[in-house]
Amino acid sequence: xxxxxxxxxxxFSICLFSTQVSAQNxxxxxxxxxxxxxxxxxxxxxxxxxxxxxxxxxxxxxxxxETLDTKVDLAAGYTTSSLQYSNVLAIFxxxxxxxxxxxxxxxxxxxxxxxxxxxxxxxxxxxxTIDLCPSHKALDRIIxxxxxxxxxxxxxxxxxxxxxxxxxxxxxxxDLNWLKSLTExxxxxxxxxxxxxxxxxxxxxxxxxxxxxxxxNLDVEVLENEKLMLKNGLTPSVFFRFPGLVSDKxxxxxxxxxxxxxxGSDAWLAKGQQPNAGSIVLIHGNGNExxxxxxxxxxxxxxxADVKNKQWLLFDLREGLEKEFx
Numbered sequence: 001x002x003x004x005x006x007x008x009x010x011x012f013s014i015c016l017f018s019t020q021v022s023a024q025n026x027x028x029x030x031x032x033x034x035x036x037x038x039x040x041x042x043x044x045x046x047x048x049x050x051x052x053x054x055x056x057x058x059x060x061x062x063x064x065x066e067t068l069d070t071k072v073d074l075a076a077g078y079t080t081s082s083l084q085y086s087n088v089l090a091i092f093x094x095x096x097x098x099x100x101x102x103x104x105x106x107x108x109x110x111x112x113x114x115x116x117x118x119x120x121x122x123x124x125x126x127x128x129t130i131d132l133c134p135s136h137k138a139l140d141r142i143i144x145x146x147x148x149x150x151x152x153x154x155x156x157x158x159x160x161x162x163x164x165x166x167x168x169x170x171x172x173x174x175d176l177n178w179l180k181s182l183t184e185x186x187x188x189x190x191x192x193x194x195x196x197x198x199x200x201x202x203x204x205x206x207x208x209x210x211x212x213x214x215x216x217n218l219d220v221e222v223l224e225n226e227k228l229m230l231k232n233g234l235t236p237s238v239f240f241r242f243p244g245l246v247s248d249k250x251x252x253x254x255x256x257x258x259x260x261x262x263x264g265s266d267a268w269l270a271k272g273q274q275p276n277a278g279s280i281v282l283i284h285g286n287g288n289e290x291x292x293x294x295x296x297x298x299x300x301x302x303x304x305a306d307v308k309n310k311q312w313l314l315f316d317l318r319e320g321l322e323k324e325f326x
Contacts, residue, residue: 025233026054026072032227034258035060036088041078047088047097048080049238049259050226061226063238063259065095068318070237072230085257097238097261099325104262108252111206113245115252115262119320120278124306125313127278127320128160129265130285131241133199134167137287139175143296144285148187150300150307151314157189159316161263163241166197166225168286169232176232191317192229193239194260196221201244210243211251218251222258239263239317245282263317269295278320 035051039062049070050061058075083091092098104115119127130143144160151158162179169176182188197220202209211221226236240260247255247262255262265282267275270292275281283292306312 026052026059026230029054029227029230032223034223036083036085036259037080038083038091039078039080046078047083047092047259048078050223051075052227052230061236063097065092065097067322068097068100068238070235072235085259088259096322096325100261100321101256103325105252105256107264108247108249111246111248113264113266114242114247115240115264116321117264117266117280118278119280119317119324120315122277123313123315124277124311125315126267126275127280127315127317129163129193129241129263129280129282129317130160131163131195131282132168132172132286133165133195133243133284133288134171135286135288136171139172139178140285140287140293141175141178143283143293144179144182144188146297146300147314148182150304152187154307154310155314157183157186158314159189159191159319160314161191161193161237161239161317162285163193163195163263164225164229164234165195165199165243166228167199169228180233189316191237191239192234193237193241193263194222194225194229195241196243197225197228199243206244206246207248210246212246212248218254218258222255222260237318261321268292269299275299278315280317 030053032050032052035048037048039046039048039060046062047065048060048062052059059072060075061070061072063070089098100116107114147158147160179190183190200213202213229236238259238261240255241263245264252262263280265280267273267279268282270289283289283296303312
């Protein structure tokens, strides 16, 4: 009997440790770098995008090329073969991941709104994306609470994507922890999108603004933001949103070379753009876009009956693109 109790305690401690590893904040993260590889393990064939060390162990940031799901896992659990980005494009050309990258690249000449701006065209509903640019104002929690309240009876956890910037995370720890608590309680299913570390804005024309400003260091904007996400217990997705939705062909190619899929929007509510079936809707939840927030709350109210009858749903960005390119 004593032995059984000891065994129970032993197995409990193993389970507890495993849970802590999967949800840990990587505070002492080191040697973080772009590292493409074919990663095979546990009947999975994944793509490693990044590698890093923490607690004297090597970790990988992995993506499933069919579902676009990402996860962080110990490198020791996989057999890896290093790849160049061009190899990734060739080997996985028939997957949703590569097809999404190609679809985003097809619009790379646009100064604003390059990337994928629409998904699941034949479905009734939208993909909701909420941007958190640097701001001294508090999070618009009403957006997230309204989504949960409206969809809890038919879609729980309700899916949405949050584009998070580094400087927002640094100044809004309480709000970030609140968002994380919503995912932990299964109230919302949040896809975390890279929105750059600094999100710099100047007074120059768009062609010299945001990431197109002279002297921009993309490694800082992309990789330092991912590191900060991991340090805060967030798993970076394969999606990227340009600050101000501003880019050019060269920078789109550079972002995709990090393995990231640029996401635009065909319904930026604060600009008066109305969503259609399958729209990727954009609102800012950082306290700086009162009009967009009010428009979204109004949109939810007008769709209450359709939501109740499952005729107007929220779609997961990953599942939407998987379905679009299956």
